[in-house]
Amino acid sequence: MSCTFIGPVVHSFKNDAITIIEEAAITVSNGKITSININGKTEDKSKNSTIIRLKTGQFLCPGLIDIHIHASQFPNIGLGMDKPLLEWLQTYTIPLEKKYSDISFAEKIYNYIVNTTLKCGTTTACYYATIYRQSTEKLAQIASNLGQRALIGKVNMNQNSVSDYVETTENSLRETEEFIQSVKKLNDPLIEAVITPRFAVSCDMDLLKGLGALASKHQLYIQTHVSENKEEVDFVSKLFPECKNYSEIYDKANLLTTKTILGHGVYLTNEEHTLLSEKGVAIAHCPNSNTVLQSGECDVRTLWKNGINVGLGTDVAGGCNPCIIDAMRSALANSLHISFHNQTHIPLNFHEVFYMATLGGARALRKDHLIGNFVEGKEFDALIVDMNIGSSLSGSLQEHTLLELVQKFIYCGDD
CATH class of the missing domain: 2.30.40.10 (Urease, subunit C, domain 1)
Known part of the structure; x- marks a missing residue:
């Protein structure tokens, strides 16, 4: 019929x-x-x-496409917005994510967030979960049951965290492999596993390279963060002094591919723009969290000029609204703010943010042959x-x- x-x-x-x-x-x-x-x-x-x-x-x-959202952080929406990124992560995010070792807690929150994003018109979402495989599998099952297209990542981190919320390299890779297999067993074309190193601060090169190998082996998407905050960028440069810039760290680990989505990209250099464009990497523009966590302003026009696909992310709970419509508005405001101190900058218009929320997001995910417009x-x-x-x-x-x-x-x- x-x-x-x-x-x-x-x-x-x-x-x-x-x-x-x-x-x-x-x-x-x-x-x-x-x-x-x-x-x-x-x-x-x-x-x-x-x-x-x-x-x-x-x-x-x-349908609207959210290419960067932390499903596990939903209870923290609106909390700690007076703190910069790294302090906010330690004060609010890590203590909350530790609770997802409890499957019943995870099931309650994940049911709520998937239902909420669907009500907001998000038919496709790229979710970060936590380091806990079993509760991340629960998120995949819930998204499948509710019919949302979802790319879901078990978070990986083996350094610079509290002692009871960190993995060994071996365990992180083993649990990720098991998660990949569990998602395959769902046999749902709408649900995919995503390789998800939290960011370079929390992963050493051995773990990053191991994750790059897993992504290549299974031909998976990769999602992580890059150049969100100045303090973060400085910290990363000290952790990886052998690398010229933040993006090169991921490149050395074979984590920059046509299926990579990097969150934020506020402080990318011209050299990084060239690298990301050559690799076919997409940027998830998260204007709400870039503002409320005092990170900075991402210039979408510069990314486009350099041939980089850009979609929108709510970045819950760094972002304080799970709705991509809000991300469209925030992107418009962010671009206007750039124009206030850069008179050559042409602010984004509503045509362009609508594109980013739909076809732009689909192109960022390399799914524009399936979704994003009506053909x-x-x-x-x-x-x-x-x-x-x-x-x-x-x-x-x-x-x-x-x-x-x-x-x-x-x-x-x-x-």
């Missing part, structure tokens, strides 16, 4: 212009788009479809956005064009 959605559609094919279709008919069969008609008429082969006709004030858009043959990964909700700031006080409704969705939307 197929299904045909009829109504307004908004999506992107490039980063600087949202494509608007006032009346489209998208037919879906077995989860894939089989036809798209821009005049709103169904083809003969779709006449037996179940018809879903959107109401006035509603439109279809691609025949792609998976139907979509939201019905309803601007008629009673308390919505979108309001129905006057008529608006479809593009104006999209603006209101970005600037005023919640879930």
Whole structure:
């Protein structure tokens, strides 16, 4: 049985212009788009479809993509926002993550975060969990049960942590291999294991190289952090004096690939931009946490200029909102702030942040052949956005064009 959605559609094919279709008919069969008609008429082969006709004030858009979120940190949202990154990690994050040795605690929190992100329109998420394999397996099972596309990482760390929240190199690699196998046993194409060294501060080169070998062996995604905070960058340079810069550490460990997503990238050098572009690495732009943890401002335009794909991350709980709509707004504000002290900087606009939240995120994950916009043959990964909700700031006080409704969705939307 197929299904045909009829109504307004908004999506992107490039980063600087949202494509608007006032009346489209998208037919879906077995989860894939089989036809798209821009005049709103169904083809003969779709006449037996179940018809879903959107109401006035509603439109279809691609599912939102969060390429950097710490599922385990969700209970800490809004806490410690007066502290810089490294102090915040030691004061709030590590004590919380230690609790995930308790499977029942983990199950409760992970159920909540996956349900919450889905309610916020996040159909694809890249999750960091904790060092505990069994509770991370629980996160994978929950995401699978709830139907979210999820890339899930068991965190790795063998140095610079408290004594009861750190791994040996051997155990970290063994547990990661077991986690990879457990995810494969789920046999769910929406759920993938991700190699997840926390960051260079918490992993020595032996562990990083071991993780690089695992990623190569299983052809896995890799996620970690880079150049988020000045204090962090200075610390890393002391830990790895043989490396010219932060990114070179990961490169020496074979962790920079076309399937690598690096969080933040606030203080990357020109040399690093070139390296990341050559390797096909993507950056997860996390504007909310970059601001509230006093880390700095990431210049997305510079990343784009250097040929680096950029998606958006909520970075919960460094970021204080699990909704990618908030990340879009934060990205707009961050770019404006850059322009206040750099008059040559052209601020991002709503077209560009919408792209980053959808097709840009898909390209960052190398999944734009599957998701990110509406094209025949792609998976139907979509939201019905309803601007008629009673308390919505979108309001129905006057008529608006479809593009104006999209603006209101970005600037005023919640879930």
